[in-house]
Every structure is written in structure tokens, then in C-alpha cells.
Amino acid sequence: MLSQKMEEAINAQINAELYSAYLYLSMATWFEEQQLPGFSVWMRVQAKEEMTHALRFHNFVNDRGGRVKLTPIDGPPTDWDSPLAVFEATLAHEQKVTGLINDLMALAIEENDFASQGFLGWFVDEQVEEEAGATDLVGKMKLMQDAPGGLFMLDKDLAARIFTPPADMVV
Template sequence: MLKKTMQQAMNDQINAEMYSSYLYLSMEAYFQSISLNGFAAWMRAQVQEELMHAMKFYDFVHERGGQVTLESIAKPDTTWSSPLNAFEAVLKHEQHVTSLINDLVDLAISEKDHASNIFLQWFVTEQVEEEASVGEVVEKLRLIQDNPSGLFMLDAEMGKRTFSVTPGTPGE
């Protein structure tokens, strides 16, 4: 049985993951509006990934006999001054999500909720990958600076990303 404090924290995380999806959908719209369809495709994959994360938490709360309570999702930003500015915002956001996951792990440990702690370890690893992936894009954009050719080459590379569910992830 999920304790009320952990149930509330997981419900908050569902909302955070849904917000992440909403933010990245807004970024997809931004990239489409400036004709960087590869960046838009990258964001679309990220939207799907964040929705999957929310559903993992959703399913876990139910599996533990808890109650899911959905709250309003905050309105995301809709414009950025450049692709670099957008991806710097992504990196900052992913670092925030990492702190939320770490807080959940700390709560699970303090509550001696071993099942939640085990469940959350997948997200700890996932956040390391998220930050590294986004950090790499930020560094490439910094290298490119104002070079349109480099931006178009990176856009083509970004468009190759697709979303796929990894077998064996929690909540499947």
C-alpha cells in the first residue's frame, strides 16, 4: 500500500511529467514555426517520452493501491529567441526534473518504501541520459553559433530521432 505522502508526491510527479510533455509540444510548435522540422521531430519524440513517463507513475500509483489525482497543467512558454535558447531551457527543465526525481527517492528512503525506491531507480538513470542528451545538443548549438549551414546539418540529424519504448521499463 502506498502511503499518503508518497501518493501525493507521485501525483505531483505525474503533473510534472505532463507539464514536461506540454512544454516540449510548445517547443515543437516553435521549431515548426521557424522551419526547423528536424528539431520539431526531436521534440515530438520527447513529447511522447514524457507522456510515457507520466503513465509509468500513473500505473505505479494504481498498482500500489493508491489514488491518482490529476491537477491543472501550467501553461508553458511559447517562444524562444533561438534554437540554442530553447535547448538551454530544455536542459534547465531536465535538471529540475532530476531534482524532483531525487526528492522522490529521498522520500521513498525516508518512508522505507522499498518498492517505490526500486521503481524510481529507472527514472534516476533516465534523467542522467536526458541531461547528457540535451547537453550534447546545447554544446553543438554553441559550436554552430550563427552558422546557418551548421544549423541545417544539425536539424537534419535531429530529425532522425524516433520514439520507442524500451522493453523492461517500469509500468509496462
Template sequence: MDKHVAELINKQINAEFYSGYLYLSFADYYEERGLKGFAHWYLIQAQEERDHALIMRNYLHSNGEKVTLSAIDEPGNSFGNDLEPLEAALEHEKFVTSLINAIYAAADDVHDYRTMQWLDWFVNEQGEEEENAQDLVARMKLFGGDAKSLYDLDQECAARVYTQAAPLATA
């Protein structure tokens, strides 16, 4: 495996763990606001990010590469309203997409087609992540100002079920 591609994947492992940490902070915000459904949504989101890190870890190990974990930065967020974490999540998912795209481009540069094919799962996943984040932002903007509608949205978020990422199920 190309060393630069392996280095980028290694950095992405830490970025995925940071994403999980970030989403735990969102869950805490909503929990403290009494919006347990939104908190549940972000607890599952945090678990998915951990899964992504483990998928990448497994890939590096299966290619004989060393995994190096680094410190996870503090999220350091404070929010003024219930929409702000959702908007922050959307921006974060766009950032993560850019990181995945950079790994894909680096793999393409060295004709590492196997890694590119493996990354296809993440490219698709990021499309879903951005769509889900955008949907939550749009729905909060539409309905978040009405207490009954916000309650209904919170209940919908509470119904989310964690599903282990397919690449981990086959690992």
C-alpha cells in the same frame, strides 16, 4: 504505500504531463522556424514525458493508490533564438531530476525500498535526459551559427526514433 510518497508521485505525474506540454511548445517554435528536425526531436521528447507520466500512473494504481490529475500550466515561452529552447530544456531536465530525487528521498525516509528500486529507472533516465539536453546545447553553440551546420544538425534531429519506455512495454 506511504501517503506522502504517493502524493509526490501523483504530483510528478502532472509534472511529467507539463514537461510534455513544454516540449510541444518547443516543437512548435522549431516548426515555425522551419527546423523540422528539431521539431521532430521535441515531439518525441513530449511523447517520452507522457510515457513517464503513464508509468507513474500505473505504479500508483498497482499499489492501490488514487491518481488525481490537475490542470497543466501554460508553458508561456517566447524565444529570441534557436539556442534558447535547448537551454530551457536543459534547465527543465535538471529541475525534473530534483523532483525525482525528492521522491526517492521521501521513499528512503520511510524505508520504501520497492519504490526506491522502481525509481532507479527514472534516476537513470534523468541522467540520459540531462546528457542529451547538454549535448544539444553544446552542438548548437558550436554549429548553430553556420547555416550548413545547422541544417546538418536539424537532419540529425530528424533521424531520432521514438522507442516506448521499457516499463510501459511490460505493463
């Protein structure tokens, strides 16, 4: 059974994951407008992954006898100055989410909630990957300084990203 405090904190995290999906979908839209369809594919996959994060929390609340309460999702930004600015915003956002996951883990430890600690371990690992992926793209974008040739090549690379549904959960 989840404590009420933990249930509320996880419900807030479900909202944060859905906001992440919303943010990345907005970035996908922006990249389409910039004629960078590969970047848009990468962001669409990112948005789908965030949706599975929300569902992972959703399933966990149900499994622990808690109640999921969906709340309004804030509107994301819709415009950025450059492709580099988009990835800088992505990295900043993932760093913020890492902080949220760490706060959840700290609460689970404080409450001696071992099941939540085990569950949250997956997200701790996931955030390492998310930050590394965003850092890598920020670095590449800085190298090419939004030069059209580099953007065109990276756009082709990013178009290859595919969404793989997680094998260990029902989505």
C-alpha cells in the same frame, strides 16, 4: 500500499511529467515556425517520452493500491530567442526534474518504502540520460552559434529520431 505522503508526491510528479510533455510540444511547435522540421521531430519524440513517464508513474500508483489524481497543467512558454535558447531551457528543465526525482527518492528512503525506491531507480538513470542528451545539444548549438549551415545539417540529423514505446510497460 503507498503512504498518503508518497501518493501525493507521485501525483505531483505525474503533473510535472505531463508539463514536460507540454513544454516539449510547445518547443516542437516553435521549431516548426522556424522552418526547422527535424528539430521539431526531436521535440515531438521528447514529448511522447514524457507522456510515457507520466504513465509509468500512473501505473505504479495503481499497482500499489493508490489513487491517481490528475490536476491542471500549467501553460508552457511559447517563444524563445534562438534555437540555442530552446536547448538551454531544455537542459535547465531536465536539471529541475532531476531534483524532483531526487526528492521523491529521499522521501521513499525516509519512509522505508523499498518498492518505491526500486521503481524510482529507473528514473534516476533516465535523468542521467536526459541531462547528457540536452548538454550534448547545447554544446553543438554553441559550436555552430546558430549559423544557418550548421542548423540545416543538425536539423537533418535530428529528423532521424524515432519514438520507441517502452517494452516493459503498458502505455
